[in-house]
Amino acid sequence: MKALGTLHLGFLGAGAIAEALIRGLTSTGVAKPEQIHVTNRGNHVRLAELQTRYGVNTYALATDAFAHVDVILICTKPRDVPTALAYIAPFAPRDALYVSIAAGIDIATIEGALSQSKSGYEEPRKRIVRAMPNTSSIVLCSATGYALNHACTPEDEAVVRTLLGAVGRAYPLEESLLNAVTGLSGSGPAYVYYLAEAMTQGGIDVGLDPHTATELVVETLFGAAQMLRERVAPPATLRKQVTSPNGTTMAGLAVLDAYSFTDAVRSAIKRATERSAELGDALSRETRES
Numbered sequence: 529m530k531a532l533g534t535l536h537l538g539f540l541g542a543g544a545i546a547e548a549l550i551r552g553l554t555s556t557g558v559a560k561p562e563q564i565h566v567t568n569r570g571n572h573v574r575l576a577e578l579q580t581r582y583g584v585n586t587y588a589l590a591t592d593a594f595a596h597v598d599v600i601l602i603c604t605k606p607r608d609v610p611t612a613l614a615y616i617a618p619f620a621p622r623d624a625l626y627v628s629i630a631a632g633i634d635i636a637t638i639e640g641a642l643s644q645s646k647s648g649y650e651e652p653r654k655r656i657v658r659a660m661p662n663t664s665s666i667v668l669c670s671a672t673g674y675a676l677n678h679a680c681t682p683e684d685e686a687v688v689r690t691l692l693g694a695v696g697r698a699y700p701l702e703e704s705l706l707n708a709v710t711g712l713s714g715s716g717p718a719y720v721y722y723l724a725e726a727m728t729q730g731g732i733d734v735g736l737d738p739h740t741a742t743e744l745v746v747e748t749l750f751g752a753a754q755m756l757r758e759r760v761a762p763p764a765t766l767r768k769q770v771t772s773p774n775g776t777t778m779a780g781l782a783v784l785d786a787y788s789f790t791d792a793v794r795s796a797i798k799r800a801t802e803r804s805a806e807l808g809d810a811l812s813r814e815t816r817e818s
């Protein structure tokens with residue numbers, strides 16, 4: 529594997545997550561625009577937009593886009609992965625590293641789809657990474673879990689960590705844990721937005737105007753997240769530090785406890801994890817049968 533500075537990256541899919549990655553890669557200097565090659569299913573306007581905005585190379589055909597790339601990033605919607613993989617399989621570069629961002633599509637399915645050459649002979653085992661970023665990639669603050677297959681090398685791991693690190697923080701895990709990542713950090717931003725909605729409404733209920741309530745909620749969440757990120761103290765310690773006996777926070781937390789707040793959040797993460805497994809199983813079956 530070449531040094532990261534000279535790698536060429538091919539994007540299969542040019543949507544929201546592809547753009548977040550391109551923005552992260554180019555704005556951090558991890559890759560230069562000329563090292564990035566992007567193709568999609570046929571939306572030429574979108575390709576022109578990315579070319580203008582980031583100076584990347586765009587192509588109508590994946591055969592042209594992937595002619596000289598070292599890494600292919602699979603950035604289509606999960607339901608489009610079977611068709612996209614079937615399309616690129618006959619000419620997929622033999623020695624490229626594949627990084628799939630598609631939620632729920634497992635490594636075995638991608639390996640199976642890519643290992644069939646046009647002639648029908650088994651190809652050497654492909655190096656494949658499955659990653660689960662979250663929507664905060666858009667502001668380069670994703671919490672991403674990723675797993676590598678056994679064909680990947682330590683150099684691949686370094687490349688992937690750098691690539692995914694361009695849109696936030698990335699953590700290597702066993703593939704079996706990626707459903708848990710989906711239930712926790714993949715769906716996690718929505719839990720926080722739901723909390724923000726509820727807190728804003730609570731502020732309006734006690735007399736604040738919507739603008740002021742929104743401002744106070746956003747800054748409160750940001751400040752608390754910053755305290756957690758700087759590891760000022762563990763969350764339970766920070767909570768206890770702001771909970772004076774018989775004070776306002778204690779009164780508020782008692783109401784959350786009465787509504788089984790902790791159980792509700794834990795159950796939400798468990799159910800989202802199960803749902804990720806259900807959707808992944810269905811998608812993988814569909815992909816293998818196509």
Ligand SMILES: NC(=O)c1ccc[n+]([C@@H]2O[C@H](COP(=O)([O-])OP(=O)(O)OC[C@H]3O[C@@H](n4cnc5c(N)ncnc54)[C@H](OP(=O)(O)O)[C@@H]3O)[C@@H](O)[C@H]2O)c1
Nearest residue numbers: 541542543544545568569570571604605606608630631663
């Ligand atoms: N958005 C997130 O925050 C997030 C977080 C975690 C994981 N993901 C995963 O990221 C993937 C992409 O999500 P997204 O939100 O970026 O989707 P999106 O905005 O809908 O973009 C999908 C892209 O895939 C292209 N595409 C579809 N079929 C194709 C094919 N056969 N060959 C080449 N390109 C094809 C589309 O091209 P056309 O426009 O030409 O049809 C489009 O550029 C999904 O699998 C999702 O699970 C997203």
